[in-house]
Amino acid sequence: MSVRHATMGAVSASSPWAAPRTQPDRCPGLLRPHQAADGALVRLRIPGGVISAAALTEVAAVATEFGDGQVRLTSRGNLQLRSVPVDAEGDVPAEMVDRIAAAGLLPSARHELVRNIVCSPLTGRVGGRADLRPLLAELDARLCASSELAALPGRFLFALDDGRGDVLPLAHDLGVLAVDAEYVRLSAAGAVGAPIPLHRAAGELLVLARRFLARRGAAWHVRELDGAPLIPDAGDPMLPLGGPLDFGRLTQVDGQGLLSLGVPLATLTADQVDAVATAATRSGSGMLVVTPWRGLLLPDLREDAAQPAAAGLILDPESPWRNISACAGAPGCVKAAAATRPVAALLAGTGCSASTPGVHVVACARRCGAPSGEHIQVLAGPSGFTVSGPSGRPDINCDAAHLAQVVARARNGS
Ligand code: SF4
Incomplete structure (x- = not known):
């Protein structure tokens, strides 16, 4: 971990004020595809970038059957498919929706566009001050359980930073920064509040999201609100400079291995999906993590896995594809x-x-x-x-x- 520090000024600097909104956001989803020149573009939300090998395999199969055969990674750790056909109403094939839902990637149709959560990809496995995986799961479940919060804008972003300073610098609306294993500070568009217990964080984030909805008017983001800040700023948290992950092999706190893989131009072929899914299933826990830097983590490895590199994914931190x-x-x-x-x-x-x-x-x-x-x-x-x-x-x-x-x-x- 770098000992360099950034101030929260650096956080807000990445969050420029937007002009007053005149129309609703048009962020794409599975149920609201975006029509591009090569067919429809579909975005699949996977909070925290966490996805099972089985689900990613099904996404790749759907991409092959209905799209251009490739699975793209986004800067929020989500997935995108391109060249998907739509009917006269602009909808993707019903079978495609059914298969994505059966893979567990559409837990609530009403909330598909608002499940925008980035989380420190290594949390609970390597470094960090806290394990935020339980918070990630709780926040997503409670978000999907609230009919009111289905009205959040599609660009609204939650950022859960386990204290290493990797995702809080991303332009987010609401978030947390772990202080230690039991306390976090809430973040709202650059303002960082006083520490609260970690177990209260999901509830407090959703309270703030409801306050945003009550005041938003046409705003898409917290930083666009007029009037008082959503939370009082309790001072600069001296955020460590976490930054993007290097590619390579890491050792988890439990002694298991983890591969941090680069994905050239953030695009997975069907063969590459097969390689990482096979490795995750045979040598790991069957889980994968898409990072906000469009990379892929293969965690919980009991043994080294050669399949991803053989399929063209990158382990070399000096690779020319890195930057x-x-x-x-x-x-x-x-x-x-x-x-x-x-x-x-x-x-x-x-x-x-x-x-x-x-x-x-x-x-x-x-x-x-x-x-x-x-x-x-x-x-x-x-x-x-x-x-x-x-x-x-x-x-x-x-x-x-x-x-x-x-x-x-x-x-x-x-
Ligand atoms: S930046 Fe690229 S993807 Fe975006 S609108 Fe322009 S050409 Fe299209």
């Missing part, structure tokens, strides 16, 4: 001016994406999927690229032949 990401781009996105994923693969192939700051490739100014921290942006257009960042550097236009060189120079400040 590169891309939006969907063409042909999947109707707004895309160019393809993005081949550009990211090209940069990974040159090795220039291995160091920091990371590189994010987009194909329009919406910058979908951009990392929250400092990074270099490559904007792909029909006739070349614009490289921006890190902050303070002028934009540079270039062609494909010079892209890797320009990115390297931007990173080195030369």
Whole structure:
């Protein structure tokens, strides 16, 4: 664990105020797919990124049968499927909904869009001040049991940080930061309250969520509320700089092994899903965790598992795939001016994406999927690229032949 500290100012800095909302959010789900250029996009919420190998296997089978065969990981530790057909009403096939529900991934149809919870992925297994897995399960169950809270916006995010400072810096609405194994501080859009017992945390978070609903008007986020803050700020928690996980092998507190796997461009093929699911079932507890950095944890291993690396998932912390990401781009996105994923693969192939700051490739100014921290942006257009960042550097236009060189120079400040 790093001993560097960030102030909560850094937390709120990642949460820019939004302009007044004029329309409801349109976050996609299984029951509310988003129509993209390549068919419908479906998002499956998996709170805390926790999913069984059996459920992930079924998602991959559904993706193969109804979509493009790939399972994408999102920055909230959720899953997305693309190229799904819809009927005249815009609904995905009923059989697909039934299979996802049977896999346990749709416990409440009314709450599908509001089960947005990120949690420290290693909690209870490696490091951290507390095991927040029971809180994660309780919060999700009580959220789904409240008909009132089904009205939360689809972008509203709970963040449960076990004290290592990894998920609280994500732009969240409500959250907790563990102080020790028994106490947490509540967080509401950057304000952090006084310590309360951990066993009260789920109830208090839902009280705050109801207060938000009572005051929200058209707001999507706590930070957009007018008037008094939801909780009094009890002072800077001196948040440790947790940050994204490195890839590699870790040892859990119970002595079992854990693989932190990189997923190139956050996209799992059917073979890769089969590899991790087989390893989780044969050598682990049958559970997997999707991280908010679009990686995958294979925990509770009684023995090493070779299948994921053999299938192309990444264990090398120096991999050139470590610091590169891309939006969907063409042909999947109707707004895309160019393809993005081949550009990211090209940069990974040159090795220039291995160091920091990371590189994010987009194909329009919406910058979908951009990392929250400092990074270099490559904007792909029909006739070349614009490289921006890190902050303070002028934009540079270039062609494909010079892209890797320009990115390297931007990173080195030369
Ligand atoms: S950044 Fe633009 S091109 Fe890329 S996915 Fe978003 S809208 Fe589409």
